[in-house]
Amino acid sequence: QLVDKGNHKHFMAKEIHEQPEVVGHTLAHYIDMVGERVALPGKLPFDWTKLKRLSISACGTAFYAGLVAKYWFERFAKLPVEIDIASEFRYRGAPLEEGDLALFISQSGETADTLATLRYAKEMKQHVLSVVNVTTSTIARESDVVMPTLAGPEIGVASTKAFTCQLSVLACLALAAGRARGHLSETDEKNLVRALIAVPRLMSQALALEPQIEKLSHDLAKVKDVLYLGRGTSFPIALEGALKLKEISYIHAEGYAAGELKHGPIALIDETMPVIVIAPHDRVFEKTVSNMQEVAARGGKIILVTDPKGAKEATIESLETLMLPEMASTVTPLVYAIPVQLMAYHTAAAIGTDVDQPRNLAKSVTVE
Numbered sequence: 001q002l003v004d005k006g007n008h009k010h011f012m013a014k015e016i017h018e019q020p021e022v023v024g025h026t027l028a029h030y031i032d033m034v035g036e037r038v039a040l041p042g043k044l045p046f047d048w049t050k051l052k053r054l055s056i057s058a059c060g061t062a063f064y065a066g067l068v069a070k071y072w073f074e075r076f077a078k079l080p081v082e083i084d085i086a087s088e089f090r091y092r093g094a095p096l097e098e099g100d101l102a103l104f105i106s107q108s109g110e111t112a113d114t115l116a117t118l119r120y121a122k123e124m125k126q127h128v129l130s131v132v133n134v135t136t137s138t139i140a141r142e143s144d145v146v147m148p149t150l151a152g153p154e155i156g157v158a159s160t161k162a163f164t165c166q167l168s169v170l171a172c173l174a175l176a177a178g179r180a181r182g183h184l185s186e187t188d189e190k191n192l193v194r195a196l197i198a199v200p201r202l203m204s205q206a207l208a209l210e211p212q213i214e215k216l217s218h219d220l221a222k223v224k225d226v227l228y229l230g231r232g233t234s235f236p237i238a239l240e241g242a243l244k245l246k247e248i249s250y251i252h253a254e255g256y257a258a259g260e261l262k263h264g265p266i267a268l269i270d271e272t273m274p275v276i277v278i279a280p281h282d283r284v285f286e287k288t289v290s291n292m293q294e295v296a297a298r299g300g301k302i303i304l305v306t307d308p309k310g311a312k313e314a315t316i317e318s319l320e321t322l323m324l325p326e327m328a329s330t331v332t333p334l335v336y337a338i339p340v341q342l343m344a345y346h347t348a349a350a351i352g353t354d355v356d357q358p359r360n361l362a363k364s365v366t367v368e
């Protein structure tokens, strides 16, 4: 398949901008748009109600998608989730109960560590479900069920559209599990499905922040370290923001659960340190605001990614705000991924690194 950059300077920019479209396609594959219900394609070879535990493993950005999914599966389906980085999971000898479900997330479907964990799960007689972008891949072939992400070919080494498509599939799976396990009423499911259907439009609105993000990225390009904070499902987005930035701009960045600020990273904060706070106005927002106050008191420069309600309540001086529209809190990780991707992209572009092929990194890590 021939892929070009269209009007974009880099594949990464093109792939960031494709998200409303590919997320829309992916959601349409898993949702009955008329009935406003989740409709997984095909029959599952396991029964959600019989599962005691779901074990997720993945690497890199796909691991962060899994981390978001943990919050969803536990919340909507009351299904305990264990999640681990595949390279750790494969050697830990974790006990896995026969007949439980193991979930693997991989854009390429060829990541060596993820594949090794899949084989381990099979040996332990788990049901194996994978969320992959390449349906002809080894991971897809060796799985009992494959839930494809319809992101299309992703060329930029740093994953963007595959990530939000993974989140789309995982959200639908968590809702399906919630319904099957009797923890989600029809009305709740409808509301959540409606919230998912709104995502492509919300993503387009997030993309409209690009000029503001480009401008602030010129300042980010001059710093040495950046800290990303978030709570709940915004925590994995903070981790993903830091990963994106370090991968392509080579600026040192760390993502932290906002509540852990006091346990270490607060020592790093001074006037030179930008702190990017991912904080939609959700049930943990107030907690995050108090962490922001701790940063502000030490002179840290805060970039707050939030919505109008959040901006109104975050009464902190000298704050740069990236304002996203209000949305259902379940879908915030999908939409808030966009500003962090754009920040990494424009910072790297301002520095002049090789955005699509950053040094030392590979698109698909097929060796250990």
Ligand code: G6P
Residues within 6 Å of the ligand: 059, 060, 061, 062, 105, 106, 107, 108, 109, 110, 111, 114, 157, 158, 159, 361, 362, 363, 364, 365
């Ligand atoms: C590499 C890529 C990342 C990707 C990770 C996992 O490190 O650079 O973008 O997230 O591998 O790859 P996978 O294909 O399994 O999702």
